[in-house]
Amino acid sequence: MRNLVIILGDQLTLDNPALQAFDPSQDHIVMAEVMQESTHVWSHRQRITLFLSAMRHFAEALQARHFPLTYFKLESHDYPDLAAVWRAMLQQHQPEAVRVCEPGDWRVLQALQATAREHHVALDVPQDTHYMCSIPQFQRWAEQQKGSSLRMENFYRGMRKKYKLLMKGDAPAGGEWNYDKQNREHLGKEGPQNLKPSPRFAPDALTQAVIALVKKRFPDHPGKLDEFPWPVKRAQALKLLSHFIAEKLPQFGTYQDAMWQDSPYLWHSLLASALNLKLLNPREVIAAAEQAYQQGQAPLASVEGFIRQVLGWREFVRGVYWLEMPALKSANYFKHERDLPAWFWTGQTQMQCLSQCIGQTLETGYAHHIQRLMVIGLFSTLAELSPQQVADWFLAVYVDAVEWVELPNVAGMALYANGGRFTSKPYVASGAYIKRMSNYCANCRYDPTLKAGEAACPFTTLYWAFLIKHETLLAGNQRTRLMVxxxxxxTASEQSAIKAFASQRLKQIQQL
Incomplete structure (x- = not known):
């Protein structure tokens, strides 16, 4: 055999570079479902189902093209991890080389390299052309930046120019690079209006079989499977994209930071899982959004805000991940060590905002970026939770979680665990922010305006304690100077009272 071609669970596209020049007479494909990929973090059952179903549907597409494929289903083998599968296949086929597209997980790349060395076989890892900025390109960009900090905005502007997106000659469309200030509206007292729900995809026979398998094999894992709405095939992902562009994109920008009780999706695209599995290509997603602007179907602020997420932040955090690993995994700038409260796995907390955001996460495997950053991530920082435990939780519970995107967003952005390597400030705020951007506080036993006392919002108490503890750091940062x-x-007595009450709150964290 010439090549043993490995296709990983988040590489589900026929454009996979590992399949270039594939010769059915000389090459063989292997795909594998293994327990470790669902248990190295305590994965949500929606997430497990999504990966397994999408993988099995893609395997069917390969088989329809008569590609030689060995597919290891979870219920049909005893191999504990991917490396064990690869070793067995190498022993069986004795290929000249192993060929696999760049993985999205540093851990998997290490396992691939170790397995290839063990068997003295060449390892060919072609560049992942799904992304619009390669890892070497990002590394060159990072080397050119002044100082030790990396800023997404600079990277994003360069990507806009490179791909001539939302540009008018050499200038940005509308005269501004960033319309974020127009994209921070709250929903007001009336809540979401004229919101058309995204399409949901009824599980076919294959997905139903996966759901039954997951219920049987992972009975104690978080999440419910009463409904499973996620796209697992490219045709479904394209339908979801079309709906977003036509129905949600026009108001996406305006309300992208808003939150509303029992409304988990609002105007968000829900495309991240399809993008991260590679059922969709970012170029087609961006092109569809830009076309909507050009045809007058969506305002510039909404389109720019969406494209910034895909072309800017998504590509940026991937570059940062591979630049910073493995140090990013253990980063802990503030030396936070507190264990996650048990209610992170139940949602049963008296803080309404966290009950809503964690509750919907455990129910659906989804929360939008502000719920993740400015509710769950914010509390994790203020409560001094272990960055490693928080990052593992995020990786476990979201259907769109792949480590290259999850870890920089959580450890780097939400928790400031790497000391601001690519963020300009710690993301901290009091309960007043949550009250302004949602209706969560209206049904909560805590008052976001109070700093101390039994009725005080824990966010507000811990926020002020954080400012007091880190006053010197925050006073030296232009973006947080006003806070402190x-x-x-x-007075000294006022500060002491806040610190004492915050300490009491943290001792009672399981009961909050």
């Missing part, structure tokens, strides 16, 4: 000016106006 109020600390300087407090």
């Amino acid at each position: 000016q109020h600390v300087g106006k407090m």
Whole structure:
């Protein structure tokens, strides 16, 4: 055999570079479902189902093209991890080389390299052309940046120019690069209006079989499977994209930061899982959004905000991940060590915002970026939770979680665990932010305006304690300087009272 071609669970596209020049007479494909990929973090059952179903549907597409394929189903073998499968296949086929597209997980790449060395076989890892910025290109860009910090905005502007997206000659369309200030509206008292729900995809026979398998093999894992709405085939993902562009994109920008009780999806695209599995290509997603602007179907602010997420932030965090690993995995700038409260796995907390965001996460495997960053991530920072435990939780519970995108977003952005390597400030706020951007506080036992006392919102108490503890750091940062000016106006006794009550709150964290 010439090549043993490995296709990983998040590489489900016929454009996979590992399949270039594939010769059915000389090459063989292997795909495998293994327990470790669902248990190295305590994976949500929606996430497990999504990966397994999408993989099995893609395997059917390969078989329809008569590609020689060995597919290891979870219920049909005893191999504990991917490396064990690869070793067995190498022993059986004795290929000249192993060929696999760049993985999205540093851990998997290490396992591939170790297996190839063990068997003295060449390992060919072609560049993943799904992404619009290669890892070497990002590394060159990072080397050219002044100082030790990397900024997404600079990277994003370069990508806009490179791909001539939302450009008018050499200038950005509309005269501005970033319309984020127009994209922070709250929903008001009336809540979401005229919102057409995204299409949901009834599980076919293959997906139903996967659901039954997951219920049987992972009975104690978080998440429900009463409904499973996610796209597992390219045709479904394209339908979801078309709906978003036509029905949600026009108001996406305006309300992308808003939150509303019992409304988990709002105007968000829900495309991240399809993109991360490679059922969709970012180029086609961006092109569809830009076309909507050009045809007058969506305002510039919404389109720019969406394209910034896909072309800017998504590509940026991938570059950062491979630049910073493996150090990013253990980063802990603030030296936070507190264990996750048990209610992270139940949603049963008296804080309404966290009950809503964690509850819907455990129910659906989904929360939008503000719920993740400015509710769950915010609390994790203020409560001094272990970055490693928080990152593992995020990787476990979201259907769109792949480590290259999850870890930089959580450890780097939400938790500031790497000390601001690519973020300009710690993301901290009081309960007032949540009240402004949602209706969660209206049904909560805690008052976001109070700093101390039994009725005080834990977010607010912990926020002020954080400012007091890190006053010097925050005063030296241009973006947080104004925050801590109020600390300087407090008396020593006021500061002591806040710190004492915050300490009490953290001792009672399981009961909050």
